[in-house]
Amino acid sequence: MPVLIKPESFDPASLQKAHEASMSAGDFGATASFTGTMRNFNEGDDVTGMMLEHYPGMTEKELEAVISDARSKWDIQDALIVHRVGDISPGEPIVLTVVWSAHRAAAFDACRFLMEALKSRAPFWKKETLKDGSHRWVEKNTPGYS
Amino acid sequence: MPVLIKPESFDPASLQKAHEASMSAGDFGATASFTGTMRNFNEGDDVTGMMLEHYPGMTEKELEAVISDARSKWDIQDALIVHRVGDISPGEPIVLTVVWSAHRAAAFDACRFLMEALKSRAPFWKKETLKDGSHRWVEKNTPGYS
């Protein structure tokens, strides 16, 4: 199962290792991994909590399509996407993308592609709780390339 | 200590977590991580073992310079480089580079930069043991960008 939607807090390192256990060590030479973590600040404001809404069914479908696009673009061994949903606290992981491949170029490219593609295609929405108790929907993502 | 030279096998996930424990959760939003693992094949041949030679003193100095270059190029929170030396077996990690930052673009860019820079500057050399017991020095690295 290369796509996981998690309603509870998850440990990126454990999930990456668990998935890797199903693979044969020595078959891959490169592992690129990205973890997005909830910050306690955004656009200049202190953020105390967040709710991640998603579209069950469509979300999984889009994430699987993102992985299959990556597989068609790069020579990769395996990939994993984990995404949190529901109420989350600062410091907790939101998203994990991992790519395993023979050589590092494909792992780096594909891991970054997974992140950019899921941020544009997979139906998730963030609602922040600010320090004063007010809520706001995040309106757009930060740019993926500087 | 953002640079570690390891004469024994290491667990990338544990070292990444250990370093992260020194940071304040919620301060960073992005973690990009790369692990290079010893494969059991290279250039069409079965490889049964590898010896990683390095230049003690210069190696650490170059790795620290690589991190400080990354810090001057990108707005990053922290970085970690771990590199194995000595005799290693297929499936064991060779190198780990991790970058923590507020936003993902800097983490992705800087993590990849650490790998490319260390592969061109940090004095390490690989000697492979092939299936028939013969040895050969690896002559050049695979390209970092496809």
Place this chain on the structure above:
Amino acid sequence: MTIRVKFFASLREQITDPKTEVDGALVKTISDVWKQATDHPMPPHVLCSVNLEHKDATEPVNDGDEVAFFPPITGG
């Protein structure tokens, strides 16, 4: 037959009392579904899906489809 309609995130909060089903005989496109489901005008950056696939608002719908409307995606 009917077309099911869903609204997500900020749109779900903004659209008061939308229909969750519209009559398939009354609509040809996704835009038509919006007009049948709510009196609100469609905001400029709304995204649409039909049967869990991203679609433009001009695309056709069929009886039995599930149509969803949502704001720009902000996951990851």
Place this chain on the structure above:
Amino acid sequence: MTIRVKFFASLREQITDPKTEVDGALVKTISDVWKQATDHPMPPHVLCSVNLEHKDATEPVNDGDEVAFFPPITGG
């Protein structure tokens, strides 16, 4: 005073019986150090360092320096 000389990896195996120290008075550049340390001609892709810093073979050396020669780097 002397200049210490080191060879690494495949170079260390190829250069038979190199000097580990050369007389600082006899050398001006890194290339000179190579010629004093061994009878082998310098291979085309050799990298050099002085006091743990990458240098070109044409650069000067001083008494007390540590000079190293090594093949292209293959770590990571």
